[in-house]
Amino acid sequence: MLEIRNVDKVYHTRGKPPVHAVRALDMDIRSGEIVALLGSSGCGKTSTLRMIAGFESVSSGSIALAQRPIHELPPAKRRVAMAFEGYSLYPPLTVRENIAFALKAQQLSRSEIAQRVDNIARLVEIEDILDSHPRALSGGQQQRVSLARALVRDADLYLLDEPMGQLEPQLRAVLRGRIKGLLAERGMTAIFVTHDQTEASALADRIAVMEDGVLQQFANERELKNRPANLFVASFIGEPPMNLLETTVRRAEAGFRLTAGSGMAFDIPSQTLAPAAQQALAQADRIKVGIRPQRIAIGSGEARLRVVSNQWLGDQSHVAGECAGHLLVAVTSSRVAARPGDVVPCALDAKNLHLFGTDGLCIRHAEAR
Ligand SMILES: Nc1ncnc2c1ncn2[C@@H]1O[C@H](COP(=O)(O)OP(=O)(O)OP(=O)(O)O)[C@@H](O)[C@H]1O
Ligand SMILES: [Mg+2]
Incomplete structure (x- = not known):
């Protein structure tokens, strides 16, 4: 029209x-x-x-x-x-x-x-x-x-x-x-x-x-x-904005291992990657990964988040904290009791990650919910 x-x-x-x-x-x-x-x-x-x-x-x-x-x-x-x-x-x-x-x-x-x-x-x-x-x-x-x-x-x-x-x-x-x-x-x-x-x-x-x-x-x-x-849309759309982490790429047994500073690594199985995405990862040394605040689970998981701030907005908690050298924001619909300085477990699941190539284009999206 x-x-x-x-x-x-x-x-x-x-x-x-x-x-x-x-x-x-x-x-x-x-x-x-x-x-x-x-x-x-x-x-x-x-x-x-x-x-x-x-x-x-x-x-x-x-x-x-x-x-x-x-x-x-x-x-x-x-x-x-x-x-x-x-x-x-x-x-x-x-x-x-x-x-x-x-x-x-x-x-x-x-x-x-x-x-x-x-x-x-x-x-x-x-x-x-x-x-x-x-x-x-x-x-x-x-x-x-x-x-x-x-x-x-x-x-x-x-x-x-x-x-x-x-x-x-x-x-x-x-x-x-x-x-x-x-x-x-x-x-x-x-x-x-x-x-x-x-x-x-x-x-x-x-x-x-x-x-x-x-x-x-x-x-x-x-x-x-x-x-x-791409990275622009990923960070522009959504509240609070998507968390973005710089990672180094290494080939691993069944795919790739992305490391984001000390103690934070994600294993990305090859079968979750289209051929072009596999090729992009195979050629890259570093890529950006993104995870929506709503996709970081608080209260269980292997990672540790040192809480910087915790706000209850009436229907959701916004928890900001430091995790393996990165500042992350997580959002949950339940009220989180943690105070600044507390260390709480959290889960950053590889299937929830968006991967962005060096040109900023998304090479793999998080698994749909
Ligand atoms: N008549 C004009 N002469 C010269 N430059 C212009 C003219 N109109 C707009 N521009 C420039 O073109 C670009 C786009 O402007 P535009 O007004 O389309 O943006 P916008 O997205 O509507 O911004 P805003 O949200 O502030 O209204 C800007 O860099 C602006 O300075
Ligand atoms: Mg305008």
Whole structure:
């Protein structure tokens, strides 16, 4: 439905080096799908949306929506509605007029426009400010007006650039549910930018993780957590982040032995490795291994963790400690009684390890649960 093919964006600013904001981006987004764009500041999220909407040209590559090439069309011809990161409301118009603006161009009847504006205003809880001007509104209110102005339109694609970043958590959670309902009910296709993994998981069917202008992985939340494509995704997705250890590789009887400092070694049987992974390990001296905090068992096992901090968060314990010279974080759903300085047994099972080659790509994932 939306096909992004090999798209690059390079900004040229006089007197400054060019900025390569988006590199060789390839993405297919299905009709009716909700996609989250997730990545750190400056990774190219807004640039990507602006190229799809037509507010920035593509430096190379192509974009097609509903089988129509759109990358050379002016924004108004693309049938794409966008809520901007900086809101971009029209200051002389009231909130009602801002939201109705694009509907007037669609030549809908007055009563139809009024009804649509009222409905969307109710959904994002701005009915009481419809007659105000943008300058009289708080950031959170302006953001909801901007969101309403995009969602009220008839479009083939909705682009929402951090649509709820300014809202307090409670309102955010409520709107999230309502927006998801609206998108699903109307079968709308949408891409939204967020910095919040919880929001991405709650709203999106698939999450596109970007870093440094490059799409790192595009998959659902479960896949990103269980089968991260590379070190970036592995450490970016998941709370608290995956523990990463540098290990030395040695051939062993039935596979490989990975040693992470004194007293911590993992045996990786060859049969758990695809041929390419075996080859990668055979050629490597050192590789990184990753283990999710939720996969370190506390209270039993051969390894020893010297507790540095132990926090009970109401439904889980986060225990940080030193193990064979490494700082590790473990998460369990039961309450751990240990205090700082205590030594507790823990288990780091080789089957729970993700292995990353020297190029950062994952060469073996942890066993699925
Ligand atoms: N108009 C522009 N001219 C020059 N450089 C730009 C322009 N717009 C963006 N950039 C640069 O392109 C890169 C990507 O910017 P972009 O706004 O797409 O990032 P982002 O992922 O949306 O970040 P944020 O999370 O902070 O909004 C950054 O290095 C930014 O400085
Ligand atoms: Mg941005």
